[in-house]
Amino acid sequence: xxxxxxxxxxxxxxxxxxxxxxxxxxxxxxxxxxxxxxxxxxxxxxxxxxxxxxxxxxxxxxxxxxxxxxxxxxxxxxxxxxxxxxxxxxxxxxxxxxxxxxxxxxxxxxxxxxxxxxxxxxxxxxxxxxxxxx
Numbered sequence: 001x002x003x004x005x006x007x008x009x010x011x012x013x014x015x016x017x018x019x020x021x022x023x024x025x026x027x028x029x030x031x032x033x034x035x036x037x038x039x040x041x042x043x044x045x046x047x048x049x050x051x052x053x054x055x056x057x058x059x060x061x062x063x064x065x066x067x068x069x070x071x072x073x074x075x076x077x078x079x080x081x082x083x084x085x086x087x088x089x090x091x092x093x094x095x096x097x098x099x100x101x102x103x104x105x106x107x108x109x110x111x112x113x114x115x116x117x118x119x120x121x122x123x124x125x126x127x128x129x130x131x132x133x134x
Contacts, residue, residue, distance in 0.1 A: 044082040071101045082121045
């Protein structure tokens with residue numbers, strides 16, 4: 001049986017499609033066994049997400065749209081945030097205890113050792129409740 005050049009191209013295309021589909025299925029089947037390294041930010045985000053899912057809203061911390069209220073966060077809440085370690089979390093809590101509640105996320109700039117580079121990824125993860133009804 002003789003095939004025209006276009007028919008040969010079509011047969012080759014479908015053969016490759018079947019081969020790639022089979023390879024994709026094998027990769028999908030075995031890919032759950034391969035691990036990947038998440039970035040520091042991704043790891044912290046996943047830890048925060050897990051803690052939010054397991055926290056008792058209104059008891060441990062107040063959560064709004066998966067964001068943490070800076071005025072109610074504990075040390076363990078803060079260390080789960082990117083760029084915040086134990087020492088920085090302690091400084092934040094000491095500042096809050098000494099100066100009172102935060103009025104905005106930008107108030108963190110007054111905490112020793114915290115600059116704009118530290119605050120940038122936190123803006124999406126923290127909030128400050130302004131009034132009782134918010």
